Amino acid sequence: MSDHSEKFVAAIDQGTTSSRCIIFDHGGAIVAVDQREHRQIFPKPGWVEHDATEIWSKVQAVVAGALAKAGMRADQLSALGITNQRETTVLWDRATGKPVHNAIVWQDTRTSALCTELGGTDGQDRFRDRTGLPLASYFSGPKAAWLLDNVPGLRTRAERGEIAFGTIDSWLIWNLTGGTQGGVHVTDVTNAGRTMLMNLETLEWDPAILSAMRVPEAVLPEIKSSAEVYGTAVGQLAGVPVASALGDQQAAVFGQACYETGTAKNTYGTGSFLLLNTGTRPVPSKNGLITTVGYKIGGEAPVYCLEGSIAITGALVQWFRDQLGIIRSADEIEPLAASVEDNGGAYIVPAFSGLYAPYWRADARGVITGLTRYVTKAHLARAVLEATSWQTREVVDAMYQDSGVRISTLKVDGGMTGNNLLMQHQADVLDVPVIRPRVAETTCLGAAYAAGLATGVWSDLDELKAHWQRDAEWTPRMGAPERDREYRNWRKAVERSFGWQGDGEE
Numbered sequence: 001m002s003d004h005s006e007k008f009v010a011a012i013d014q015g016t017t018s019s020r021c022i023i024f025d026h027g028g029a030i031v032a033v034d035q036r037e038h039r040q041i042f043p044k045p046g047w048v049e050h051d052a053t054e055i056w057s058k059v060q061a062v063v064a065g066a067l068a069k070a071g072m073r074a075d076q077l078s079a080l081g082i083t084n085q086r087e088t089t090v091l092w093d094r095a096t097g098k099p100v101h102n103a104i105v106w107q108d109t110r111t112s113a114l115c116t117e118l119g120g121t122d123g124q125d126r127f128r129d130r131t132g133l134p135l136a137s138y139f140s141g142p143k144a145a146w147l148l149d150n151v152p153g154l155r156t157r158a159e160r161g162e163i164a165f166g167t168i169d170s171w172l173i174w175n176l177t178g179g180t181q182g183g184v185h186v187t188d189v190t191n192a193g194r195t196m197l198m199n200l201e202t203l204e205w206d207p208a209i210l211s212a213m214r215v216p217e218a219v220l221p222e223i224k225s226s227a228e229v230y231g232t233a234v235g236q237l238a239g240v241p242v243a244s245a246l247g248d249q250q251a252a253v254f255g256q257a258c259y260e261t262g263t264a265k266n267t268y269g270t271g272s273f274l275l276l277n278t279g280t281r282p283v284p285s286k287n288g289l290i291t292t293v294g295y296k297i298g299g300e301a302p303v304y305c306l307e308g309s310i311a312i313t314g315a316l317v318q319w320f321r322d323q324l325g326i327i328r329s330a331d332e333i334e335p336l337a338a339s340v341e342d343n344g345g346a347y348i349v350p351a352f353s354g355l356y357a358p359y360w361r362a363d364a365r366g367v368i369t370g371l372t373r374y375v376t377k378a379h380l381a382r383a384v385l386e387a388t389s390w391q392t393r394e395v396v397d398a399m400y401q402d403s404g405v406r407i408s409t410l411k412v413d414g415g416m417t418g419n420n421l422l423m424q425h426q427a428d429v430l431d432v433p434v435i436r437p438r439v440a441e442t443t444c445l446g447a448a449y450a451a452g453l454a455t456g457v458w459s460d461l462d463e464l465k466a467h468w469q470r471d472a473e474w475t476p477r478m479g480a481p482e483r484d485r486e487y488r489n490w491r492k493a494v495e496r497s498f499g500w501q502g503d504g505e506e
Contacts, residue, residue: 007457010066010240011081011447012059014168015248016088016105016270019058021066022444023077026457028467030441031072034065041102046109046353049102052090055168056175064236074237079229080176081244081451083251083443084168086194089143091154091219092171094164097180101151103168104143107270107311109353111142112362118142118212124360127209132193132200132282132291134360138309140167141196145213158219165219167191169245176242177231184231187221188245189302193293198223200282200291203302225296226250227450244450246295248443249273253294253305255446256411256437257468259461264399264407266392266426267443268416271356272313274395275305278403287398288358297453297461306402308357308395312350312366313388314416319352320384326377334419337381344379345370347493348387355497358398365500369493388416389426390490396430409433413442420474428478429487438469 008031013020020035036058041049067074087106092099104110115135119126124134133139144165148155157163166174169191174183192198192205197215199206205220224230229241246254249267253275256265261279266272275294282291282304294305312319321327327336349355351364368380400406409432416422417436427434439445452458 006076007078008072008076009079009081009448009452009457010063010077011083011444011451012063012172013248013444013447014055014059014082014084014172016085016107019055019062020444021059021062022441022448023066023070023072024445024448028439028445028449030439032066032070034062034069036062048105048108050088050105052092052099052103052168052171055103056172059172060236074240077237077240078457079243079451079455080233080237080240081447082169082172082242083246083248083447084172084191086167086191086247086249087138087140087143088168089140089147090166090168090171091144091147091158092164094162095180097175100154100163101147104147106138107353108143109137109362111137111146114142114146127196129284130199130206130209131196132284133196134288134290135196136360137362138356139194139196141209141213141215144195144215144219148214159216161218163219164221165215166221167195169247170221173230173242173245176233176235176237178234181234185221186224186230188224188226189293189296190226190247190250191245192223194247200293203293203296225298227295227297227454229454241455243454244447246447246450249275249307250293250295250305251444251446251450252413252442253277253446254449255439255442255444256413257465258411259465262405262407263411265411265413265442268313268388268412268414270313270315272310272388272392272414274308274392274399276399276403276405276407278304278306278405280304283403285398285402287401288360289395289398289402290357295450297450306399308398310388310391310395311354311356312352313391314414315352316348316350316384316387317416319350320381326381333381333384334421336378337385338421340376340378340382343382343386344375345372346375346379346383347490348380348383349493349497350387351497354501355494357395359494361498363499363501364497367493367497369496370489385419385422386425388422389429390487392426393429393487407432409435411435411437413437413440423472423474424477427474427476429483431476431483433476434474435470436472438471440471
């Protein structure tokens, strides 16, 4: 153990609502964590923004906080990895280092009309064969185009090479490695693959798409693998190699040790994201899923995934708490839901910003169906939790139809996995065991693993796989007739959510 016991890797997880820094030891155990929330800015209905400068200062604060809690100096870290909320888009001035506008967040729907326009006669699938993605407001390319069109004078400056584009990984790496004083402008394949500007086969920016979206090549970062040394940090982390970047869901795939074809994980956060490893060839989806890069280690072949993105899961519990005021804290939902036997016939479809996989309906809005006077707040609490399981079930069905791969178990992570009632319902509706790992912070762990692989802290995937340990498992208890009946009711409820928002309506 002697030489290994001294090795530590830090991971920055820059998420939708907060930033965290976790320091891991060589065994993959957590040494210290620090976390800070940042503001959610809602300028108009459907618009969501973050202040990228605030995010950078919170990231610096959590790094300092984690080091202090661990009683460590930066020079004791072997590597730093980055994982980030995907698709959230920043444009900044290369000379001043200042963002030219708030970051446009992945949930933001302002580019819906632009996406429809870009689709033209081909519709949502115009770029799907090259990018693996449907044309949707979710992805970064159209967000960048919107900023170039709407911030006065920005397009000219961008074409002159004065402006840098990036998802949050690029923004952080640039700042960590020196910013205006020689910061490295890169992104990794998992983040680049979510811009809708990268070709899935070549792993390079696609010139035809760039010109269709009117995004000048001069703004783009260089695309790298997910695990290699991009540069060396300056400032508080001076000398530490910045050695990985993975979009948060791909980082969770890596941290969950889903390295074989057919392994799958679901992360329950603000939204939920189910990814299935399909191996070294991209599998095109006919059923509303996204084909995405899972990870790429240095010079090795990329590994692809099918992904089902669900916009609203944990956010539905927050809505139940903050907007309706039925519970005071998120952990109150489980006892409330458990106080009744079932949902009382009520279903909640949380299409607050449209539906993502497998429907991709921007016109959908949230509905509560099946209401009678019998239904209480406890039934609604149950319906809130069940909405997450059913949306996951729809994605798993679509994955099977696309790939022919049936998942045998589902590895789970994220905040909602602490909810036993939800996890049991998830196992029931999928009819497979649901397994939660010992280290629940799999997103950070994945970024740490990739950074450690790039810098020799760990030798290979087998060594990482040996670290993975189960903490809890839920096995199915629901009978097939009940499962099928409830699923039919759920599908009826989903149909009721369609068609509320016309094109171009604010």
